[in-house]
Amino acid sequence: MNKVTKQNALNAHTWAGVFLSVLLFLVCLSGTIAVFHLEFERWEQPHIEEMENVSPEAVEKAMDSFLAKHTEESHHLFVVFPTSDIPRLVVENDHVAYFADGEGNLLEEESVSFTQMLVDLHLYLNLPHSWGMILVSALGAIICTLVITGIIAHKRIAKDAFKLRRGGNGQQAQIDLHNRFGLWAAPFHLIIGISGTYFGLAGIILMLVAAVNYGGDRDAVVDQIFTPDPVLAPQSGKPAIGKAFDQMKTLAPEKSPIFLTVHEVGEPEQFIEIYAKAPNRMIYAEGYRFDTAGNFIGVAGYEHGEWGKQLLWSMYRLHFGDFAGMLSKWLYFILGVMLTVLCVSGMEIWLSKKAHPPLASRLWYSIVWGSVSALAVTAVADMLFAGSLIAVFWGVMLLNIVLTVGIKSLTKPVWLFVSGLSVLALLVVYTAVHGNATFTVSSLQLNLPMTIYVLWSMWRGLTLLKREKMNHAENKSEVKPNLYDASHGESVNL
Structure with missing residues (x-):
């Protein structure tokens, strides 16, 4: 590319980074830490009993005890299984959650206020969710812009790929580190930027697709991405979650159940859905559906759905690195630190050029x-x-x-x-x-x-x-006062 193009890219890179430096830094820092948001939930209540698995009877008992304690109206009931990334049994509704032990006895209310604040900072910058998400997603697009303009503006990518000069006042080393991190981790940064942009702009994209291809019918677009609820005969009675959970051992023995949801509690369309992590798949989970009596209906079809559906269902794990246990989380943490360092070093380079x-x-x-x-x-x-x-x-x-x-x-x-x-x-x-x-x-x-x-x-x-x-x-030693001897008309350097 010619010099004008590179200079324009450098100008765009510089000013986008400078004007949005604070917001970009906070989103990157909180996102890097939030890679371990599930670990922070455990950290906040470290005394809770942990287990590797739980029996269907314990799940049933825990939910029965929870419903006896909380009779308020709720559209959903949830059970988080210890086979998820949090080795604890949790039962909850739309309003409150409780831990339970391996026997199904309720322990104490779940309290993860700090984790929620941290995740909220990353997703919304603690702003109202409706437009906080749009702002953060726009910052995701800015990250993509910074990556692309940074690569275009780089004069000698191949020659300087491994250059890291030391010594001096550290400014040159900082510039080299900024360029190396920006180049080496560019694919990761683009993934983070694109997936982050998707989360906030999904609603806008949905409306555009609906307007162009479905005559404005947004529900039709949603049904293409999220499998519609099953059409069942009117359901009634207590959902048999224990029976449904017990069947997962034969329906999907190779999968790890993450959580269970009872949809439309108390309504005629009530049904049970168990989400299970699919091995060797990036999608968040496959859904296994049961009627109120616990009879298996079928799967939601995310694991073997069309590639577009699988891609969208992979965005969460792709963005947070939650796909290969702690190994992928630590990799994402290191790469997130590199992205955060880019925000910091970029601003410090600009400040140094302005004489600090x-x-x-x-x-x-x-x-x-x-x-x-x-x-x-x-x-x-x-x-x-x-x-x-x-x-x-x-x-x-x-x-x-x-x-x-x-x-x-x-x-x-x-x-x-x-x-x-x-x-x-x-x-x-x-x-x-x-x-x-x-x-x-x-x-x-x-x-x-x-x-x-x-x-x-x-x-x-x-x-x-x-x-x-x-x-x-050193600066003080370099400054030598000049005294003028008025009587002799001579200057003396000290």
Whole structure:
């Protein structure tokens, strides 16, 4: 491509990244952490009994106990099986959820407020869902734009593919790292951007497809993607969920049941559907349908449906990396860190080209590292107080900005220390609140990485602090005062 095209691509890449840097960073950071949203649900209540499987009798008993306790009207009933990615038995309706033990006895109400806030931050930026999703999806499209324009603007992709220069003030190394991460992980970043765009714009796409091909009938489009509810004789009575679940051992012995849904509870069209993870398939699940009496009706047809239907049903696992256990989740976490680093380094490169304006630079560091502190403080608040976690998170973010404006010493190393100390405080409070449960798998699988972050942030903060002192000393030594001797008319360099 000619120089003009590359320069235009670079301009578009730069200004899109700069103007949307804060929103892009928050979406990427929260998304990277939310890869482990199921692990965070376990982390929030680490003392709950966990199991590998459960009997149909225990499932039936747990739901009966739940319905006796909660008689409010609900259109759905749910059972989350321990064969899902959360090894716990959960029974719930549209309003409340309870854990149960392996015998089917109810334990306590499910409380995953922090996880919900974190996922809400990623999906909607904690805005009203209707237009928060559209904004985040638009940011997904911006990510795709940044990837494409970054590749176009790169002058020597093949030659510089493995270049990583060190030394100096670190600016050149940061530019090289930004370019390497942007190039190496470009396929992943495009997948994240495209799938993220799909989630928010699916409704708009649905309306366009309906208008063009189905005379405006949106239900007809939905039926092409989501298999319509079965047409049954009027149903009545208590749904036989235990009987339906027991049949999965013969209907799909190779599949892992994830959860069960009773649709249209108490209505004539009531039916049971069990979603099971299909091995070697990217789709979220295949649906097995039963009538109220627990008699098998048929499958929803997602596993062997048309390629378009399979693609759409794969978007969740494709976006969150939930398709090969912890291996794929950790891979997505690492690649997500790379995407987040791209947001940070891109903005810091721009700031360096502007000679690091003091206030703008400090504000950026307060957002980047202060957001980690805000998440840690929000998690602590969730354990100690009742209230809006969204208000806590954004309140801390606002406080960070106010402090940064007023205190000039809040530089990047200081914010690294603050973020590390905040996570350390979270770990201390978590241990005090949960006691022995702190040493369960549910806790350690997240607490150990948090401990590593505390150690890294302290080491990195000290490294940057030493570098700042060395640069300051070098700059000071290079400035030689010039004294003018008026009596002799000579200048003396000191």
